[in-house]
Structure formats: structure tokens, C-alpha cells
Amino acid sequence: MCSSVSGATPTGSSLVWTELTEGLGQALAALGLLTPERLALVELAIPRERAHGDWTTNLPMILAREVGRPPRALAADLAAAFPADPERFGPVEVAGPGFLNFRYSARFLAALPARILAADAAFGRSDRGRNLAVQVEYVSANPTGPLNVVNARAAAVGAALVRLLEATGHRATSEFYVNDAGGQVELLGESVAARFAERIGVPRAFPENGYQGEYLRDLAASLPEAEARAALGSPAAGAWFRTHALERLVEAQRRDLADYGATFDAFVRESSIHDSGAVQATLEELRAKGVIYEAEGAQWVQTTRFGDDKDRVVVRANGLPTYLLPDIAYHRDKRRRGVQVSIDLWGPDHHGHILPLKASLEALGLERGFLEVLIVQQVNLMSGGQLVKMSKRAGEFVTLRDLMDEVGPDCAKFFFLMRSANAHLDFDLDLAKRQNDENPAFYVQYAHARIASILRYARTRGLEPGDAGASGEWHDQELGLVRQLAAFPEVLRGAAAAREPHRLPAYLMETAATFHRFYHECRVVSEDVPLSQRRLQLSEAARIVIRNGLALMGVSSPERMERGVEVEP
Numbered sequence: 339m340c341s342s343v344s345g346a347t348p349t350g351s352s353l354v355w356t357e358l359t360e361g362l363g364q365a366l367a368a369l370g371l372l373t374p375e376r377l378a379l380v381e382l383a384i385p386r387e388r389a390h391g392d393w394t395t396n397l398p399m400i401l402a403r404e405v406g407r408p409p410r411a412l413a414a415d416l417a418a419a420f421p422a423d424p425e426r427f428g429p430v431e432v433a434g435p436g437f438l439n440f441r442y443s444a445r446f447l448a449a450l451p452a453r454i455l456a457a458d459a460a461f462g463r464s465d466r467g468r469n470l471a472v473q474v475e476y477v478s479a480n481p482t483g484p485l486n487v488v489n490a491r492a493a494a495v496g497a498a499l500v501r502l503l504e505a506t507g508h509r510a511t512s513e514f515y516v517n518d519a520g521g522q523v524e525l526l527g528e529s530v531a532a533r534f535a536e537r538i539g540v541p542r543a544f545p546e547n548g549y550q551g552e553y554l555r556d557l558a559a560s561l562p563e564a565e566a567r568a569a570l571g572s573p574a575a576g577a578w579f580r581t582h583a584l585e586r587l588v589e590a591q592r593r594d595l596a597d598y599g600a601t602f603d604a605f606v607r608e609s610s611i612h613d614s615g616a617v618q619a620t621l622e623e624l625r626a627k628g629v630i631y632e633a634e635g636a637q638w639v640q641t642t643r644f645g646d647d648k649d650r651v652v653v654r655a656n657g658l659p660t661y662l663l664p665d666i667a668y669h670r671d672k673r674r675r676g677v678q679v680s681i682d683l684w685g686p687d688h689h690g691h692i693l694p695l696k697a698s699l700e701a702l703g704l705e706r707g708f709l710e711v712l713i714v715q716q717v718n719l720m721s722g723g724q725l726v727k728m729s730k731r732a733g734e735f736v737t738l739r740d741l742m743d744e745v746g747p748d749c750a751k752f753f754f755l756m757r758s759a760n761a762h763l764d765f766d767l768d769l770a771k772r773q774n775d776e777n778p779a780f781y782v783q784y785a786h787a788r789i790a791s792i793l794r795y796a797r798t799r800g801l802e803p804g805d806a807g808a809s810g811e812w813h814d815q816e817l818g819l820v821r822q823l824a825a826f827p828e829v830l831r832g833a834a835a836a837r838e839p840h841r842l843p844a845y846l847m848e849t850a851a852t853f854h855r856f857y858h859e860c861r862v863v864s865e866d867v868p869l870s871q872r873r874l875q876l877s878e879a880a881r882i883v884i885r886n887g888l889a890l891m892g893v894s895s896p897e898r899m900e901r902g903v904e905v906e907p
Contacts, residue, residue, distance in 0.1 A: 355828050356466070357426065358382055358393060358440060365419035371405055384825055391431060391439030392821060398436040409436025447820045448812075451872075454823060454879035455803065462826045462886055467508030467834070471676055474500045476683040477595065478515040481587045482526045483551055485594055485738040491763065492683050492714045493600040493738070494754035494892070498839035499681065501890045506834040511603045511677075514595075515668065518584055519608040520661075525549065526587075527580025533558040534566050534579065542570075551735075557586055594738050598747050599892040611667050617659055620667040620702070621652065629701045641697035650694045662691075666698045673704055681710045681837060683759070689713060712837055714759045721767040745770040748893045752779035755891055756843045778847055779893070782884060785850035787899040788857070789881040796863050796874050803878045804871025815856040816876060822852040826883050830890070839891070846887045853880045 359380050366372040379401065385394050398413035405412065410432060417430040417438060426446045431439040454461045476496025479489045496512065503510035517523075528545040533554045535542035558566075561582055569578035592605065611617060621637070624630050629640045635655030639662075642649050652663040672680050684691070692711045700706055719726035719736055726736060741750050749770045756778060757763050775781045796802070825845070833841040862873045885895040 354393065354426070354824070355382055355831055356464075357423070358395075361420050361423070362395070362397060362416065362438075364421050365416045368419040369415055371401070376401060376404075384828060385439075388818075388821070390433065390437075391441045392824070393440040394433075395438050396436065398438065402436065412436065413438055442821065442824060447817060447824070450820055450824055451803075451875045451879040452805070454882050455875065458882060459886060459889075461882060462830045463505045463507075464827060464831060465507035466831055467503060467506050469507065469509050471509045471511075471678040472503050472681060473511045473513055473672060473677040473679070474503070474681045474683070475513045475515055477591075477600070478517065478683075479591065480517050480522055481584050481591065482522055482549060483587065484553055485591050486735050487717045487719055487738065487741055487765065488685065488714070490598070490738040490741055490750060491717050491754040491759070492685075493595055493598055494751040495712070495714060495759045495839055496683050497600040498751075498755055498842065498891050499834075499837060501892070502830060502834040502839060502842075505830055505890060508834070512601070513672075514592075514602045514605045516588055516605055516607045518588075519612055519664070523580055523584060524576060526583055527576040527578075530554055530558055530561075530583045531570060531575050531579040534561060535570060538563075538567065540570065557583055560586060594742075598738060598742060599751070606668070608664060608668070611664055611671065616667040616671055617664050620670050621659075621663060623670075624652070624666075624698075624702060627701065627703065639698055639701060641694055641701060644697035644700040646693050646697040650698070652698075662694055662698065665691075665695055666702065669695070669699055669704070669709060670702060673708060678708070679710060680708060681712065683712050683714050686713055686715055710837065712759055715762045717754075718762070718764045719767060720764050726767070748783070749777070749779045751892050752782070752843055755839050758838065758840050773899075778843065780899075782843070782846045782850045782888065783894070783896055784899050785853050786881055786884045786888070786895045787897060789853070789877050789884075790897040792857075792862055792877055793874065793881070796870070799863060801863060801867070801870050801874060803875035804868065805875070813856075813860050815859045816873070819852050819856045819876060819880060822849050823879055823883050826887070829887075842887055842891055846884060846891075849880065849884060849887070853877075853884075856880075 359377070359382065362380050363372060363377050366376060380395060380397055381400075382393055382395050385391060398416060399409040401407075402409040402412055407415075413432045413436045417432050420430045420438075424443055424445065426443055428441045428443050431441070433439050474496050476499075477485070477489050477492050479485055485493075500510045500512045525545060525547065526549060529548035529550075532542050532544040532548065537555070537558050561579075566579070566582075569575050572578070588605070592602075595601070621630070624639055629643065630652070631638055631640065636651045637653035638649045639652050640649050650662055651660050652666070653659050669680060696706075696709050696711075699709055744767060745753075753765055753770055754763070769777055770779070771777075773780055775784070793803075826849075829841055829845045833839055856876075860873060862877055863870050888895045
């Protein structure tokens with residue numbers, strides 16, 4: 339069936355979510371019910387079923403008891419008071435026990451493809467973040483070896499989150515915290531010294547629980563031999579080998595991440611936090627605030643005053659700080675650098691550290707919402723239905739570089755982003771290498787390449803995208819595609835606000851599927867020139883949205899795919 343839609347002038351580019359929220363605020367005010375607390379209760383969603391409109395809210399049901407009105411009656415009053423906006427919405431509908439449903443107007447839908455083409459790379463972006471300074475600290479792997487696939491997942495999530503925050507008006511920066519202090523790096527130095535001694539035939543005991551990876555032999559071979567020989571016989575051998583190993587390993591991690599598309603505004607070394615005196619200064623600042631006490635020879639911070647389940651040791655009885663104190667100092671330093679919100683991506687083994695650090699920062703006087711922690715869960719690499727083993731200590735682990743060589747950076751990032759970071763992930767290597775529609779990354783990229791091919795074909799016939807409203811009736815599949823594209827700004831807003839980059843690939847897979855349905859049911863290039871121009875414009879709008887979404891994921895948008903020949907529309 340076809341629906342009749344007329345053309346229109348392109349409307350503004352502000353977020354529909356914002357406009358609906360403001361409209362509901364005006365409706366509440368008109369009824370004498372507006373308070374900041376009530377406006378904060380507004381929840382808007384895009385319904386799964388189009389029969390329920392393009393947007394919906396259950397606000398009347400949330401407020402009904404408080405204002406003493408039946409939900410459906412309150413919904414009717416809010417619908418009547420909602421400011422009319424025929425450029426964007428049809429009449430507000432009351433549904434069910436008290437839902438308000440909103441539908442885009444025919445004018446808005448007809449104008450949207452032209453708006454998307456005009457906005458191009460800016461479509462979907464907003465100033466919702468109001469320039470809030472947000473830092474995302476991610477990967478922050480121990481510099482004791484190559485990055486593994488869990489680090490690769492964290493890198494995909496962290497980099498995508500930074501891009502999402504930038505796209506939604508935040509002043510987003512990224513940081514990698516190099517854990518180059520403590521027992522693990524000392525063990526690394528001793529392990530490398532032993533491997534170098536082995537290489538030159540000098541007896542040296544390998545340290546208990548030392549790092550066994552084959553990469554250490556390669557690292558030992560890369561050291562300047564004369565200097566390394568001299569260092570090997572000195573009392574400071576471990577320190578010399580540690581320093582040189584760290585330089586090479588951190589640089590290798592940085593290089594692999596850059597090739598993966600994850601770059602950082604800063605690499606901050608834990609050792610610099612110690613060397614600057616920030617750790618001791620933080621302890622004294624906590625003491626000045628009256629939250630440090632001594633017991634059992636150790637110094638404790640009173641985190642129970644700030645929601646923790648027990649107080650925490652920050653300085654051991656031997657005078658050495660626990661891991662908590664440098665972390666407090668590091669985040670104190672972030673705040674002093676102007677960071678307003680710090681989003682840290684941690685592994686599941688650090689879950690128990692969240693509450694102590696948050697409570698400690700609050701004890702220090704930082705805002706309660708300053709620190710957000712996202713847990714990035716483990717990854718199981720699967721091939722042939724079998725688990726591919728990983729063990730850093732045994733040296734039998736799959737590295738980020740291995741994964742990029744095996745499936746490519748694009749596919750790796752797409753697969754890592756398909757599930758919530760807080761969910762365990764089975765990464766199917768066999769599926770990731772398939773060059774067909776079964777591979778979700780290929781499927782979305784192929785949709786982009788298909789549209790590019792359609793546009794190239796159209797140009798050989800002298801056709802370019804034209805006025806989307808110039809040719810009367812619209813097919814249902816055209817309208818379905820326009821509505822899907824209209825959701826893109828809200829997907830970005832919601833993904834950034836919830837810190838959930840996995841919403842992007844889900845949306846892009848549905849967009850690709852929606853485009854393919856449109857393509858199969860609506861001939862794009864035909865003898866009807868105005869209709870062809872309109873459908874070319876809609877196709878180009880879909881291409882822009884797919885490209886913009888993939889770019890936020892750090893995934894390329896190929897104009898051609900190896901799968902085959904040019905697509906003949």
C-alpha cells in the first residue's frame with residue numbers, strides 16, 4: 339500500500355528528543371503541573387512497533403497518582419495542551435492505559451532526506467553534552483607484554499565511546515594509564531634479564547612466576563648488546579632491563595593501538611604520579627579532611643562514611659602505599675586538569691575496586707558523579723566450535739596484532755561492539771572471516787557499497803539525487819527507511835548518555851536490513867525521472883547515515899566490496 343505525502347521545506351536539525359521533552363514541559367505548564375522534578379521524569383522511547391507511533395512516553399502513568407488524576411484522562415489533557423508543530427508532528431495520540439504516542443508529520447518525513455544530505459557528516463550530531471569535559475580512560479594494560487583480545491575489546495569500546503561523546507557535544511578526551519610501578523614490572527625486568535642471559539649463554543636463574551612469553555626472547559634480542567651485557571653484571575640489572583623493556587613494550591602497545599584506530603590524547607605513567615609527590619600530597623589532603631586514621635600499624639581511609647562497606651588501608655604497616663592511594667592521587671590529578679567526568683573502563687577482576695575508589699574520591703571532596711566505571715567483560719575466541727586458549731604467563735595468547743592480521747581491524751571492532759561491554763563475548767573467528775551477509779560487519783559495509791554502486795550507475799544515466807518531495811506518493815518501504823534514518827540522532831544521544839556503544843551496530847544492522855527491503859521492493863533508477871531522483875536522494879541519505887555510524891565505531895565505509903560486480907539497480 340502507498341501513503342500520500344507532500345513535499346516540504348527542510349526543518350531544523352535539533353534533536354527530536356529535546357523538542358518532545360520541551361513540548362511536554364510546555365503542556366505540563368499549561369495545566370499548572372510543571373516542576374523541575376516532574377520534567378525530569380520524562381522518558382521517551384522509539385516504539386518497537388510502528389503502530390505505536392514514532393515516539394512514545396508513559397509520563398501520564400508516572401504522574402497520575404501524584405497529581406490525583408486517572409492516567410488516561412491526564413494523557414488526554416497533556417495531548418490537548420501539547421504545542422502543535424505540523425512541520426514535525428501529527429496530532430498527539432492517547433493510547434492504552436495512558437501512553438502518549440507521537441508520529442512524524444508527512445511534511446517532516448518528506449523533508450528529512452534533503453536535511454541529511456545538507457548536514458552530511460554532521461547529521462546525527464548535537465550539542466546535548468553542553469561542552470562537558472569528559473575523559474575516557476581505557477585499555478590501560480600492564481606494560482608487561484603485547485595487548486590481548488580483552489584489551490582489543492576495551493579499545494574498541496573506549497574509542498567508540500569517545501567518538502560518541504564528541505558527536506553529542508561533550509569535550510571528550512582519552513587517556514591510557516601505564517601501570518609501570520609495582521611488583522609486576524619488577525618481575526618483567528628480571529624476566530627479560532634472564533632471557534638476555536640465556537641468549538648470550540650466561541647462567542642466570544629465571545625468576546619464579548616470571549613472564550614466559552616468546553615475545554620476551556624477541557625483546558631481549560632487540561636490546562643494545564654491549565649495554566645489556568654491562569648491565570647484566572651490575573647490581574641494578576633488574577632496573578636497567580625493566581626500563582628498556584618498558585620503553586619497547588609501551589611503544590609496541592601504542593603502535594598496535596594506533597593501527598587499530600585507537601589513539602589517545604595522553605599516556606600517563608603511574609611512576610610519574612609517584613615521582614611528582616602527588617601520592618604523598620593526596621595522603622596529606624585526606625588527613626587534613628579528617629578521614630585518615632591509624633590502626634594495626636597501617637593508615638586507613640574512612641570510606642565507610644561515604645558508602646563503602648568497610649574502611650580501606652592506604653598505607654601498609656611497612657610504609658608502602660596500597661594500590662588504592664596512587665589511584666586516588668591519579669584521579670585527583672585528573673580533576674585538577676579540568677576533567678569533570680572520568681569514565682574508566684576496567685576488567686571484571688577490578689569490580690571490587692569501584693566502591694573503595696568512588697568513596698575515597700568523595701572523601702577527598704570530589705563530586706559524587708565524577709567517576710564512572712564501565713566493566714569490560716572477558717572474550718572467548720572461538721574457531722571451529724572450539725575455544726582458542728589464552729594465557730599471558732604461559733606465552734600462548736592471541737594478541738591484538740594477531741587478531742588484526744586474522745580478521746582485520748574493521749571486523750574486529752564491529753564484533754567487539756555488537757554486545758554490551760558488560761556481557762561476556764564469544765568471538766567467532768570463522769564468522770568474522772566470512773565475506774557474505776552472515777557476517778554482520780560485511781552486511782552493513784556491503785549496504786554502503788551497494789548504495790555507492792547505485793549512485794555510480796545513476797550518474798551514467800545522467801541522474802543525481804533530487805527533491806525527495808517532488809514525486810507524489812511514497813511506497814511503504816520508502817517511509818520505513820525514512821523513519822529508520824530519523825532515529826539516528828536519538829541513537830547517538832541515547833548511546834552516549836547510557837555509555838552503550840553497542841547500540842550503534844544494532845541500529846546499523848537494522849538500517850542495512852531496512853535499506854535492502856526498500857531496494858528489493860522499490861526500483862531506484864527507472865524511466866520516471868522525478869521518482870528516480872527522489873529514491874536516489876533517499877538512498878544517498880541512507881548511505882550517509884551508515885557511513886556516519888560506522889565512522890563512530892572506527893569502521894571504514896567502502897565504496898566497493900570484493901564480493902562482486904557493480905550492482906545494477
